[in-house]
């Protein structure tokens with residue numbers, strides 16, 4: 001519901017997309033998958049990994065363009081809330097929890113990637129992701145936002 005990609009050419013293409021953004025992390029980094037729910041309703045999730053290395057590039061090739069930044073900002077997260085749950089402060093709670101777990105793992109910092117004109121940029125700035133780097137992947141700019149611990 002929150003992705004710009006909503007239609008898939010086949011079930012296989014959809015499964016590949018789900019693995020890229022969910023299964024990959026759940027399989028390898030289950031301790032870094034956090035879900036918010038209330039009275040049985042899913043509100044959103046925050047997931048990722050305490051580090052980022054070349055083993056990620058097979059599924060997420062765009063990560064390679066920021067390879068030199070992972071030493072300082074190793075932990076990598078994705079967050080998405082159900083549209084009914086956006087703008088209520090739930091994202092802040094999820095990122096705070098996720099950061100706590102990332103810090104406990106020994107990571108020195110964390111990062112996210114988003115679009116250069118994405119509305120969520122102000123959210124990340126408020127959560128302390130103040131290092132901004134823009135690089136192109138296949139002709140499209142990607143905004144990297146990092147936070148040191």
Ligand SMILES: CC(C)(COP(=O)(O)OP(=O)(O)OC[C@H]1O[C@@H](n2cnc3c(N)ncnc32)[C@H](O)[C@@H]1OP(=O)(O)O)[C@@H](O)C(=O)NCCC(=O)NCCS
Nearest residue numbers: 002079080081086087088089090091092114119120122123
């Ligand atoms: C970005 C997101 C995780 C923030 O969590 P949240 O609980 O809504 O955030 P808060 O209530 O603490 O703060 C509100 C801020 O969230 C962001 N936000 C709220 N709704 C949003 C939406 N539909 N799309 C993108 N960002 C949104 C804005 O930065 C907003 O600040 P603003 O009011 O100054 O524009 C959540 O809104 C979301 O899942 N948005 C859609 C998907 C998305 O952008 N995921 C991140 C991909 S990198």
